Amino acid sequence: MTALTTRRFLQTAGLLIAGVVLSACGKKEPPAAAPAASAVASAPAPAVKVYVVGTDAAYAPFESQNEKAEIVGFDIDVVKAVAQKAGMEVKFVNTPWEGIFNTLQQGDRDFLVSAITITPERKQTMDFTEPYFDAQQLIAVKQNSKIGKFDDLKKLKVGVQTGTTGDEVVTKLQGKTSTNIKRFESTPLALKELESGGIDAVVADNGVVINYVTNNPGSKFKSIADKAFQPEQYGLAVKKGNADLLAKLNKGLADIKADGTYDKLYTQYFGAPAPKGAAAPASAASK
Structure with a gap:
């Protein structure tokens, strides 16, 4: 009697324990806790826009x-300084001059820096920042040349870079149908042709001509200015x-002029501080 009672008690207890276990297994899990604030903060930041600059x-x-195929120069350093002030990231892409403006119109480049002269014609199809450099055309000739002024080039063979303001002024002097105007993809190519005797003179921006004459003494060139x-x-x-x-670029330009960065770069590349009032906004665009 006692043994039976004990067995039945154990059976009953076993059933009760099993029921508790099954009941526990059937309970729903509590809802997942919300992600910690630190986890939200660690989410990747949106990608920063990189402005593509054609030059x-x-x-x-x-x-x-340079020898590493890196794009360098005064324009490049100016834009880098402007971008830093404006909180922008930039990427420079080598772009042939003859098609450079089309890349801007098509949206392949965000903006351009390439010693681009501000002209009324260009302002019809693109917008320009405030000026950052004052320039003027110069004539490059051999040291023994008798050429002394621009008008002397009227009937001579003159090299220019295609589509530049140098091209424009020589075309105006000699006429649109002149066969004496020799056009090149770059000013250095035109100067090489002058060195070999294929042309009588080159007309190009002063900064480029002076730099070439200074760094290529063996060419025996001289430069001539003309009013x-x-x-x-x-x-x-x-x-x-x-x-x-x-607006971003103009603010960046104003900032680097105000804090001395522009003057430092100008001196680095041209050997002397920028003239007083250099690159001041002009009331009317130059040529």
Whole structure:
């Protein structure tokens, strides 16, 4: 009797324990805790826009390629300084001069820096920042040349870079149908042709001509200035109507002029501080 009672008690207890276990297994899990604030904060930040900058890297000292194929020069350092002030990231892409403005119109480049003269014609299809460099055309000739002024080039063979303001002024002097105007993809190529005797002179921006004459003494060139050449100013070019980017670049330019960065770069590349009032906004665009 006692043994039976004990067995039945154990059976009953076993059933009760099993029921408790099954009941526990059937309970719902509590809802997952919300992610910690630190986990939310560690989410990847949105990608920063990198502005693609077009430049024809064959125009030392403004833009050229070094032995590592890196794009360097005064223009490049100016844009890097402007971008730092404006909180922008930039990427420079070597872009042939002849198609450089099309890349801007098509959206392949966000803006351009390439010793670009601000002209009324160009302002019809693109917008420019405030000027950052004052320029003027110079004539490069051999040291023994008898050429003394721009008008002397009227019937001579003159080299220019295609589509530049140098091309424009020589075309105006000799006429659109002149066969004496020799056009090249870059100013250094035109100067090489002058060295070999294929042309009588080269007309190009003063910064480029002076840099070439200084760094190539074996060429035995000299440069000639002429009052017939109108003052010019370079600006950064953006797509027409891109007011937001234009404002950022203008602010960056103003900042580097104010804190001395611009003067430091000018001295580094041209051997002397920028003239007083250099690259001041002009009331009317130059040539």
